[in-house]
Amino acid sequence: MNATTATLAAAAATTAAAAAAPVGERRLLDGSSRRDLAAHLARYGPLPSSGRADVLALVEAAGLTGRGGAGFPTSRKLRAVAAGRGPAVVVANGTESEPASGKDRVLMTYAPHLVLDGAQLAAAAVGATRAYVHAVADETVLASLHRALDERRGSRLDRVPVTVTVAEDRFVAGQETAVVAQLAGGPALPRFARPPVYARGVDGRPTLVQNVETLAHLALLARFGAPWFRSVGTPDDPGTRLVTVGGAVARPGVVEVASGTTARALLGRAGGPAARPEALLVGGYHGTWLPAEAVLDVPLVRSALAAYDANPGAGLVAVLPAGRCGLVETARVVRYLADQGARQCGPCVHGLAAVADAFEQLAAGRPQRRTVADLQRWCGILPGRGACAHPDGTVRLVRSALRTFADEVGRHEAGRCSGSDPRPVLPVPNPGGRR
Ligand SMILES: Cc1cc2nc3c(=O)[nH]c(=O)nc-3n(C[C@H](O)[C@H](O)[C@H](O)COP(=O)(O)O)c2cc1C
Numbered sequence: 001m002n003a004t005t006a007t008l009a010a011a012a013a014t015t016a017a018a019a020a021a022p023v024g025e026r027r028l029l030d031g032s033s034r035r036d037l038a039a040h041l042a043r044y045g046p047l048p049s050s051g052r053a054d055v056l057a058l059v060e061a062a063g064l065t066g067r068g069g070a071g072f073p074t075s076r077k078l079r080a081v082a083a084g085r086g087p088a089v090v091v092a093n094g095t096e097s098e099p100a101s102g103k104d105r106v107l108m109t110y111a112p113h114l115v116l117d118g119a120q121l122a123a124a125a126v127g128a129t130r131a132y133v134h135a136v137a138d139e140t141v142l143a144s145l146h147r148a149l150d151e152r153r154g155s156r157l158d159r160v161p162v163t164v165t166v167a168e169d170r171f172v173a174g175q176e177t178a179v180v181a182q183l184a185g186g187p188a189l190p191r192f193a194r195p196p197v198y199a200r201g202v203d204g205r206p207t208l209v210q211n212v213e214t215l216a217h218l219a220l221l222a223r224f225g226a227p228w229f230r231s232v233g234t235p236d237d238p239g240t241r242l243v244t245v246g247g248a249v250a251r252p253g254v255v256e257v258a259s260g261t262t263a264r265a266l267l268g269r270a271g272g273p274a275a276r277p278e279a280l281l282v283g284g285y286h287g288t289w290l291p292a293e294a295v296l297d298v299p300l301v302r303s304a305l306a307a308y309d310a311n312p313g314a315g316l317v318a319v320l321p322a323g324r325c326g327l328v329e330t331a332r333v334v335r336y337l338a339d340q341g342a343r344q345c346g347p348c349v350h351g352l353a354a355v356a357d358a359f360e361q362l363a364a365g366r367p368q369r370r371t372v373a374d375l376q377r378w379c380g381i382l383p384g385r386g387a388c389a390h391p392d393g394t395v396r397l398v399r400s401a402l403r404t405f406a407d408e409v410g411r412h413e414a415g416r417c418s419g420s421d422p423r424p425v426l427p428v429p430n431p432g433g434r435r
Pocket residue numbers: 065066067068069070071072093094095096097098171172173174175176177209210211212214215388389390
């Protein structure tokens with residue numbers, strides 16, 4: 001055991017003695033009401049004071065990965081920012097711009113101190129002198145965050161000052177370069193990430209943009225240690241994750257599950273399917289449609305989902321019930337995504353609108369002879385050409401719909417549709433309206 005590991009083990013043991021480590025898979029959300037600072041400290045104990053090396057070693061040992069979509073190893077990001085020139089900035093990304101997602105709102109509302117503790121630890125790890133919580137424009141969320149900052153004032157918990165900022169309401173506003181652009185006073189639009197934000201972000205400083213859930217896990221990891229963190233989940237995807245479960249389930253909402261939980265068990269936590277599931281949307285609107293029967297028993301982790309060209313993404317699973325048309329659902333979402341593109345780069349300006357038009361024709365049962373072939377071709381040329389991954393994510397959704405609903409595509413080409421219920425399943429803001 002080296003000196004750092006010994007310090008951490010001692011800190012974790014002291015904290016564990018003061019407050020019992022959460023057992024099982026309810027770690028971040030194990031109560032039904034907001035935890036104020038007193039309740040937070042009573043439940044989890046004080047935050048061990050950690051230095052830069054401590055936090056970096058801890059995150060590496062725990063194998064924590066980002067919960068904002070890409071699943072990037074958090075230790076690599078922390079090291080990259082820590083290696084930057086001059087004092088850094090930490091941004092807790094609570095934009096949650098995905099319309100069907102609610103996990104970050106729930107976390108910031110019920111457990112704001114976990115997010116704030118995590119931001120302080122991350123600041124220690126990267127040598128930051130200030131931090132932001134960049135949060136969705138939701139009154140309940142913002143009130144909870146502001147109250148949490150008031151509760152901490154004078155408590156000496158915070159080594160760096162934290163400011164709450166309000167994210168713009170657009171799908172791409174949560175992308176990290178868009179977050180940095182908004183904090184610089186401009187519109188929340190992504191830019192080509194050269195230089196990357198970890199080297200030059202807010203005010204030209206090395207900047208760590210980390211999803212709020214990732215930071216909340218860090219807050220518990222620092223208290224209870226890497227072996228505790230790894231005691232649930234899988235070896236390559238340890239810990240728990242928050243998942244928003246939507247569509248046709250008995251109790252739609254946010255649940256916390258061990259990474260590697262199967263879709264069947266996850267739906268069980270949401271009260272079970274409300275109707276026979278036809279398909280699952282996994283990962284969000286940049287995610288993948290999968291045939292329900294084929295994947296109900298697949299663990300929802302990157303390694304297992306890779307075989308289906310899918311990943312856990314932003315922690316979202318939605319159930320499409322039998323009797324609804326997956327092409328009609330996809331057409332609505334793709335139109336929304338096309339309208340949300342920032343119209344700065346070729347694939348968004350020229351590509352996504354055409355994809356949305358073609359998909360609408362297909363969904364309406366009026367495709368041209370070449371519509372499906374065009375969609376397949378565009379899906380091949382759009383990815384990798386924008387300043388951000390918005391076209392890539394939109395194409396992933398389109399491709400998966402053509403694959404998973406292949407039989408339905410054939411019916412629509414013949415002018416038929418097997419959907420008997422026109423009610424929408426997935427939420428789309430401002431349907432029919434264009435920005
Ligand atoms: C179009 C687009 C939208 C995104 N929206 C969010 C968001 O709302 N919240 C978030 O945490 N990450 C979002 N991301 C991912 C961020 O760019 C970034 O990877 C993430 O905040 C990093 O945190 P993590 O490593 O903890 O996951 C988005 C990415 C893209 C391409």
